[in-house]
Amino acid sequence: MSEVVFRAEGLRKSFGSLRVTDEVSLRLPAGRRHGLIGPNGAGKTTLFDLITGEVEADAGEVFLGGRSLNRAPPDARARAGLARSFQRNNLFPGLTVHENLALACALKHGIGHVFWRRLERFTALWQEAEENAGRLGLADHLGQRVSTLAYGTQRQLEIGLALVQEPLLLLLDEPTAGMSPEETSGILELLSSLPESLTLLIIEHDMDVIFGLAERITVLDYGRVLLEGTPGEVRGSDEVRRRYLGAAH
Ligand SMILES: Nc1ncnc2c1ncn2[C@@H]1O[C@H](COP(=O)(O)OP(=O)(O)OP(=O)(O)O)[C@@H](O)[C@H]1O
Ligand SMILES: [Mg+2]
Incomplete structure (x- = not known):
């Protein structure tokens, strides 16, 4: 078994009198594809x-x-190897795919001052961005402004920007939400081509996506871990079916 790369121990959080996260622990070995599911409001995003x-x-x-x-603030956690793709967009819509990727490459190398010069002048960054676009299935869109991309392609780029940082752990919150079946399969293709060493924790309501991708799944309910197991164990659980799968899906 691979070394544990991520560990959460006894996480607790209340908003007022509402306990949203209740003693949640999670261990992820390097390279694990791990799913996080549960009813709306179960505390997944929290x-x-x-x-x-x-x-x-x-x-x-x-x-x-x-x-x-x-004790580390979010930016220090990102530098330590944590990446997250948000449900909301964090792209530069007025810039091209190539420019967005080049800026992500610049950030990775800790180069801040490229913001003040034309990106194309940084040949190495420009090439690195192009190579990334190829890996991410975005080569055909390089010169396109992000604001003109289809929604699914924007989400794909967003995940791509997170991947450029070569994180130890990538957190994806409902990456296929609002997507067409074609866009969903594009994301699935991207996720199945991730480097084996990358550890992935993914929240998804689309059960085809989660059961197709995840090696293990944690089911949250009212902020507690209801069950952690293989996709087969989760599917076979009466309690999970009663609380989640049966009702919503
Ligand atoms: N900042 C906040 N202040 C107060 N309550 C909050 C806050 N953030 C979340 N909550 C509450 O915490 C609970 C868990 O919310 P959370 O967004 O983590 O659920 P979720 O499992 O991601 O749900 P969904 O599947 O709908 O995305 C909900 O009842 C929500 O209303
Ligand atoms: Mg959520």
Whole structure:
């Protein structure tokens, strides 16, 4: 079994009197594709917020690559190897796909001042961005402005920007939400071509996506872990079916 790259221990969070995350623990070995499912309001997105540090936990601890992230703000957690693709868009819509990727490459190398010069002048960055576009299935869109891309392609680029950073752990919150079946299969193709070493934690309501991709799945319900198991175990669980699969899907 691979070394554990990510560990959350006893995470707890309440909003007022509502306990949204209740003693959640999770261990992910390197390269694991792990699904996170559960009814609306189960606390899935909040768990991501606690992992990235956007929301402060009341109790519990988060480790990445053996280091405690507890006192680290979100930007330090990102530098430690945590990447997240949001449901909301974080692209530069007025720039092209090529420029967005080149900026992500610049960030990866810690080069901030490219913002003040024409990106094409940075030949190495420009080429690196092009290579990434090829890997991400975006080569045909290189010169296109992001604002003119189809919704699914924008989401694909967003995941791509996260991947450029070569994170230890990638968090995806409903990456196929609002997508057409064709766009969904584009995302699935991208996700199945990820490097084996990448660890992925993915929230998804599309059960075909989650059961097709995840090696193990954690089911959250009212902020608690209802079950963690293989897709077969999750599908076979009466409790999961009663609380989630049977009702919503
Ligand atoms: N900042 C906040 N303040 C107060 N309550 C919040 C806050 N963020 C989330 N909640 C509440 O916490 C609960 C869990 O929300 P969360 O968004 O984590 O659920 P989810 O599992 O991601 O749901 P969905 O499947 O609908 O995305 C919900 O009841 C929500 O209303
Ligand atoms: Mg959510």
